[in-house]
Every structure is written in C-alpha cells, then in structure tokens.
Amino acid sequence: MSDLAAAGPGLAPAGPGPGSADGEVSPDDRRQRLARALAGVPAGAPAPAVWRALGEAGVLRRLYRGGNALGPVVDPARLGDLLRAVDARGDNGATLSVLVQAASALPILGSGRPRTAAAVGPSPAEAAHERVLTGSAQVALAATDGAAAGSDLSGLGTELRFEDGGLVVHGGKRWVTNARTAEFLLVLARRRPGRHFTDFSWVLVPTGAAGVTVRPAATGLLANAATGHIDLDSVRLPADHLVGANGRGMAVFARHMSTERLAGAQWAVALTGRVLADTRERLRGRTVDGEPLWHNPVVRRDFAECLVRVAQLRALCEELAGTAAKGQNLSAGALLKSAVGLTADAVLARCAQLQGADGFAAGGAQTVRAEAAVLGIGGGVTELMLDGVADMSEQLLAEWRT
Numbered sequence: 001m002s003d004l005a006a007a008g009p010g011l012a013p014a015g016p017g018p019g020s021a022d023g024e025v026s027p028d029d030r031r032q033r034l035a036r037a038l039a040g041v042p043a044g045a046p047a048p049a050v051w052r053a054l055g056e057a058g059v060l061r062r063l064y065r066g067g068n069a070l071g072p073v074v075d076p077a078r079l080g081d082l083l084r085a086v087d088a089r090g091d092n093g094a095t096l097s098v099l100v101q102a103a104s105a106l107p108i109l110g111s112g113r114p115r116t117a118a119a120v121g122p123s124p125a126e127a128a129h130e131r132v133l134t135g136s137a138q139v140a141l142a143a144t145d146g147a148a149a150g151s152d153l154s155g156l157g158t159e160l161r162f163e164d165g166g167l168v169v170h171g172g173k174r175w176v177t178n179a180r181t182a183e184f185l186l187v188l189a190r191r192r193p194g195r196h197f198t199d200f201s202w203v204l205v206p207t208g209a210a211g212v213t214v215r216p217a218a219t220g221l222l223a224n225a226a227t228g229h230i231d232l233d234s235v236r237l238p239a240d241h242l243v244g245a246n247g248r249g250m251a252v253f254a255r256h257m258s259t260e261r262l263a264g265a266q267w268a269v270a271l272t273g274r275v276l277a278d279t280r281e282r283l284r285g286r287t288v289d290g291e292p293l294w295h296n297p298v299v300r301r302d303f304a305e306c307l308v309r310v311a312q313l314r315a316l317c318e319e320l321a322g323t324a325a326k327g328q329n330l331s332a333g334a335l336l337k338s339a340v341g342l343t344a345d346a347v348l349a350r351c352a353q354l355q356g357a358d359g360f361a362a363g364g365a366q367t368v369r370a371e372a373a374v375l376g377i378g379g380g381v382t383e384l385m386l387d388g389v390a391d392m393s394e395q396l397l398a399e400w401r402t
Helices: 003-007 027-039 047-056 076-087 093-110 126-136 249-286 297-326 330-354 356-360 365-376 383-390 391-402
Strands: 064-068 071-074 137-140 159-163 165-176 184-190 200-206 214-215 229-237
Touching: 027 047, 027 076, 027 365, 047 076, 047 093, 047 126, 047 249, 071 076, 071 093, 071 249, 071 297, 071 383, 076 093, 076 249, 076 297, 093 137, 093 249, 093 365, 137 165, 137 200, 137 365, 165 200, 184 249, 200 229, 200 249, 249 297, 249 330, 249 365, 297 330, 330 356, 330 365, 330 383, 356 365, 383 391
Parallel strands: 137 184
Antiparallel strands: 064 071, 159 165, 165 229, 184 200, 214 229
C-alpha cells in the first residue's frame, strides 16, 4: 500500500496535477497564477486579504500533492514560488502570516484522523481545513506556551482533559502569529504529565469559543502578522475537535517542522535577495567625489560576500528541499535552520550599514533586519540548531564521504 493510501481519505492529493485541466502546466504558469492572484491585493492590505486571494486562486490547494501517515507532503517548488511572490510585496508581517499557515498549520490541520465509515459529514478539522484552503478563514498555530520557554515545547503547561465525553483545554499560548485574525487555533496541549513525545495532542479551538481570550503582543514589528497572546480558560469542546490521533501531537509537529524550516530558508533567500537588489541600486545612485559608491572596492567586496552567502543558502535549499519536505531526515531541517540563522542577519546587517542613513527610514533596511530576526528564533533558535547539527556530526561526515 502506498503512503498516500495508508494515510486515509483526508490526505488525498489537494488539486489537479501539472498539465491538467486547471491550465497550470509549467513553473512559469504557476508563477503567473501567483502574480495574478496577488495583483488585485492593495499594498499594505491586511494579511487575511493576501491569504484570501491565494485561496481563491487555488494556490493553497495546490501546495500539497499527497501525504503520508503524519499528514500532507508539500511540493517544495510551489512553496518556494509562493513565498517569493508574497515577499516581493515587501510586507514581512504578511509573509510570516502566510509562511506559518502554509508550511505548518495547514499540513497539521490536514493530518486529522481519518473518519470511520459510520461518520456523517466532515469532521471539524476537515471543515476548517477546507475553509482555510479556500482562503475564507485563517488558522493560527498555537504551540509556543506561556508556561515554558519557546525552545522547551515538552515543558508546556497547556492541558487537555477529557471530561463528560468532551474536551477541556486550559492554559495559555504566547507570540502566536495570526492570533488576532484567525478563526481557528491549532493548540498543542498536554494530555498527561510527562515529557514523552506521546504526552501531547493537537486540538482545534475556534477563536470564538467561550473561554478564549486573545491579546495583542506588545511589539511594533511584523505588524501584519497579527501576533498575539492567547488565554484558554477551561475551554470546552466536543471530542471530535481533537486533531489527529490522541498522543501523536509531537510526532506530527516534528514531521512538519522540517517543512517550516525549509520555508524559512526559502523566505530568507527571497528576502535577502530583495534587500540586496535594493541596496545595489542605492549604491549605484549615491556618489562620493563624483564616483558612485558602487565603484568603491571595499563596498564591492562586502557586497560580493553577501551574494556568496545567499548563493550558498540557495544551493542548500535546492539540495535539501525534497528531504526536508518529506520530514524523514531531521538533519535536513536542522541544517537549513542553522544556515538561515548564520546567513540572514549577517547579510541584512551589512546591507543596512551600506545604506547608511537611508536604512533608518520607515520600513528601511534597519527595520527589515529587525523583523527578519524572527528567522533565527521562530521554530528553533540558531544556537540550539547548531548544537543539534553537532550531535549529527558523525552521520553527516559519513554521508559526505560516500
């Protein structure tokens, strides 16, 4: 039996394949579809408007082409094209909003437990998944907990209890992207004491449910990401709001974390490339003693170093994309996430310096650098990722010798 067949009815291919009746037959067609989808969204529009345009154009439905026992598997090329197109709008908050949903929340929501033959109608997770795919709703990934550091997911304090045939969710989540605009929350909760990976489950929580309170996060960065903190005061839900098999929460999360790390690397390539292009034009237009700054040998050397760093990250993305998308090799995600942390800030810091005072303008390179710091923190801080890479050194070195 194939992985797709074993995964159950909820994980069938999300849309027509290349060359089918939808008219999308090549990468160029795909990129043109993206351009058309976003052309009608005004600059600075709220992130839900960007998401809705992508859903209505069928872009989101085509991201995932199949699946395995832990959920859908992304098409890396489609994901990269999506992030480049959204990043080109220059709104980092909106791009983060799209990235977290497309690379993490959507596949986790799509990993819902297959319904039995006796089930009537779609489950809550299936119904929510369909709405999110069409762009008519957003889903927020509520994993980072109020009771533990973001890097210590197994120490989270949000609890899931089974009472009177239903579910009770109690606790708090912090720094949740899309918290203030999403119709649904995917809440990672503890189903029993302990730190074992089977001690956790995902729960679908409508933001309008009694006991749910969302507060804005106190930050001026990434405004369009609608980041917030969430209080869950003994929220009561029907039992069918459990997402995936009970106790598979961490396994599903780990499976799709590699996809988010791939997405982060793809966004980092697009973002740094965009800022480098802007910086180059500024350097060509500014003169010292009648000579453009672009002709200064020190400036050119520093700029070239940035180009090499981004080219290396891009090559790593292309090499590891397939492995990371399948989520079956933890080293791929760790390498990508570490490379992003070592590349993005260094490149953006140098661009901000090269732009001089212009970099401090509203939305300028200094702000972009501060917002892009999320790439080295969200989904795992760079230092922890490097520690994990060191743990895998024997495996990696052996692979490189073959």
